[in-house]
Amino acid sequence: MTVRKEKQEERREFLSSSVKLAGAATVGALGVPMLDGLNPSAATEAASSVEIDVTKVPPGGQVTVPWQGKAVMVMNRTPEMLATLEKVQAQGILKDPDLKVPQQPPYAKNIYRARMEQKNMLVLVRICTHMCCIPLYKPKPNSVRPGWLGGFHCPCHGSMYDLSARVIVTSPAPRNMAIPEYHYEDGGKKVVVTKMYPKARLC
Template sequence: MNQEGADRSRRRFLTGAVTVVGGAGAVVTAIPFLSYWQPSARTQAAGAPVEADISQLRPGQRINVEWRGKPVWIFRRSEEDVEQLPELNDRLSDPESKVASQQPPYAQNTARAIKPEIGVLVGICTHLGCSPLFRPEAGSVDAGWPGGFFCPCHGSKFDLAGRVFQGVPAPTNLEVPPYWYPSDGRVIVGEHQDGEAA
């Protein structure tokens, strides 16, 4: 092979090598740039409905899920808790849940729920956005406490249906998110039964 043929082979090899290395470099450089434009899995999931297993939930217990970046409480009330709810009406600001934006139509009842024994609430106080404490035991906040949710930030109180007591800073009941039951032991938060997302 003469000198000219060797130079040509070397040129072809170097051109091919530079093309491969340059292409690989362009791909490596483009990946972070392109991934910047794709929403993260957390962002995609933030608005998506959330499914929770409630098959082991006992009276007085609560589980927490996150939907749209908000804490959602799913808890079980005892039969006595459910029976007591109407007895509290004269102590509440909105016992009949007349503020329509605070719950879907199917939760505009005394228990503010589809199933009276299962509560589903957004765990954010309607005063200034603190997270109330779950205090289901009667007398656990003060002598007249029937059980419910107590906000330690400014003293707002809510019953076990998330209805706000009179004379506290919170202006409205706790929010009930859209939800439904695909089976007895599961609940989907973030959409209505017809599959319509909130």
């Protein structure tokens, strides 16, 4: 083989290898984003949940934080506030006293609409089920109307809810307010809201 032919062969091999490498790099560059797209990033996972320090919520108080474009509220109900729940139920003024409409996860299907290990803590999506307004927190008795035992009042259209966010019969709102999926961490000191309960509807 002449020197000229050897150089031509070397040149062909070099070009062939370069094309293969370029092709592999392109496939790799496209493949990585595709694989990454199948796995949510740490930022995405962090944005999908919210953590709230419940030790900073005083008895009778509440804190509302933004979460996935919605307002999530954590309320620390006193024993006196919890006692009003049975009174409201006994009055027969609730649209869905037995929680037949799935507006809460199964572990919150009770009079407190909460996890029983911390039944005083109400975790809810603070959105009226009528037209997606933000109801006011009105815990003081008689602050909305005579005989009011405490709860939530939506001044936009008059919907009312008790201290478990259960809708009262005279309200235009059709359903109880939604309870998201959540759990406790750090020995119950921190509540972590993870996602909407799939069967629940906001408005």
